[in-house]
Amino acid sequence: MDTSSETSTPVTPAAAPAAPQGRRGWRSLGHPLVIAGAVVLALLAWQWIETRAQLEVLKQQVAQRLGESDAATREVKGRAKEIQDSIQAMGNRLAVQEARMAEAQGQQAALEALYQDLSRSxxxxxxxxxxxxxxxxxxxxxxxxxxxxxxxxxxxxxxxxxxxxxxxxxxxxxxxxxxxxxxxxxxxADISAMGLALENLIDRVDTLPLAFEHSPPKQEKVVKPQPKKGAKPVEQSAPAVVEPPAWYARLLGDFWTELRGLIRIERLDRPDPALLSPAQTVFLRENLRLRLLSARLALLQRDGRVFREDTKQAAAWMERYFDVEDREVAMRLADLRKAQGARLSVELPxxxxxxxxxxxxxxxxxx
CATH class of the missing domain: 1.20.1440 (de novo design (two linked rop proteins))
Structure with missing residues (x-):
């Protein structure tokens, strides 16, 4: 065993300093920079986590807001459609009103033209x-x-x-x-009145009496009114007058009438009227009518000279040959004399x- 250990871990001079390097590595972990870096990393990790959480919350809020916005958009679109429909309806009604107004304006123009035509006519x-x-x-x-x-x-x-x-x-x-x-x-002058007077004289020329045909007027018998039968006589305060007999009164009346017929009073300041034969009487009346017709024509033509001459000659003939004591002759003669002074020749505008x-x-x- 000792041999294996010796063989497995030979002691060499190069391997001896390994232990101090490891110690130095651990010692280096306790260096302030390492600690600061770790803290920074921790802070960054915590910040990332916090930011991620906030992003999630923000996503949720954005999603909620988007949902609300979509609903509002749909509502706005619905209202916009309603408004568009209303605007279209109002446009249709406005078009109808404009058509009616145009028709009314056309009718008004036609009425004005008709009124102008009627007024002008x-x-x-x-x-x-x-x-x-x-x-x-x-x-x-x-x-x-x-x-x-x-x-x-x-x-x-x-x-x-x-x-x-x-x-x-x-x-x-x-x-x-x-x-x-x-x-x-x-x-x-009154032309119409003078023309009418001449016309009446022309119509009565044949009926005017001549001077030699004049006869004294007949005396009208005075008839004494007789009292009515059964009437009471009127009492008179004066004494009654004795009346002559009836035959005697008639005799006196006839005698007086005959006596008045024997006496005739005439004017002596003019010559006796000429006696005219029937033919001369016709010519006289026709000549007088021609003179009067000429005077009427001159009256219509406003020829004062001819009118005065004709009326003067007609008046002279009437004074000489016609009975001026007759009422009709006197009236027509007065009209002729009045017409002679009429002023006819006036310049008319x-x-x-x-x-x-x-x-x-x-x-x-x-x-």
Whole structure:
């Protein structure tokens, strides 16, 4: 045994220092750096473990938060879908409302166009009526010289425009009012009345009595009223007058009538009326009728000179050959004398300015 031990562990000088190195290795473990490194490693291990635990907790929290977020996302998606559906429904309703509004706007535009057409047509109709009245007034002034008819036409045009408050019609209304005042201020005779008087005289020429046909008026018998049968006589306070017999009263009446027929009072300041034969009477009446017709024509033509001559000659014939004491003859003769002083030759105004205003109003209405 000793031999084996000696052979197994030979003592050599190189193996002798091994034990001190091992001791130095263990001693080196107790070095402060090693201890610090171990502490650091421990701290790092503890930190890693703690961090891992925190990461696990964080993973769990993140997973929980992700789950909650997914639920919220799903809820948001559901609400977003509901909102989208609502928006789509509102868009559909808005499209329907826009379509209705567009239709209403189209109808409003059509109604406005129709109103404009109706208003324009009404204005054109009124202006056409006014133009017709003005043309009638112009014709009455230029052709017939009838101021009264022209006034009536102008007044009807003014009344037609009175219900229209249009700015473009104001100059026309002023012009018509000015023409009416001008016609009213004219010093004209009543042409219609004189024409009617001449017409009546022409119709009665054949019935007017002549001067040589004049006979004294017959005396009307005075008939004394007889008391009624059964009436009581009226009491008189004065004494009763004795009346002559009836035959005597009739005799006196006849005598007085015959006596009045023998006496005739006539004027001596004019010559005796000429005795005319039936043929001359016809010619006289026809010549008088022709003179009156000529006077009426001159009246319509506003020829004052011819009118005065014809009426003067007709009045002279009536004074000489007709019975001026007759009521009808005296009345017609007075009409002729009155007509002789009538003023016919007056320059009548025209309506050109008013017609120009009408044309301007039409142009403004068309614009």
């Amino acid at each position: 009404r204005d054109e109709w009124v202006l056409a009526e006014v133009e017709q009245a003005l043309n009638i007034a112009q014709q009455q002034l230029q052709l017939a010289g009838n101021v009264q008819a022209a006034l009536i036409a102008l007044q009807s045009a003014e009344a037609r425009l009175a219900g229209f408050e249009r700015p473009q019609l104001l100059p026309l209304r002023k012009s018509i009012a000015r023409d009416i005042e001008r016609l009213k201020a004219l010093p004209l 025209n309506l050109n300015e008013t017609l120009g205003s009408l044309h301007s109003a039409r142009v403004a209405g068309a614009r």
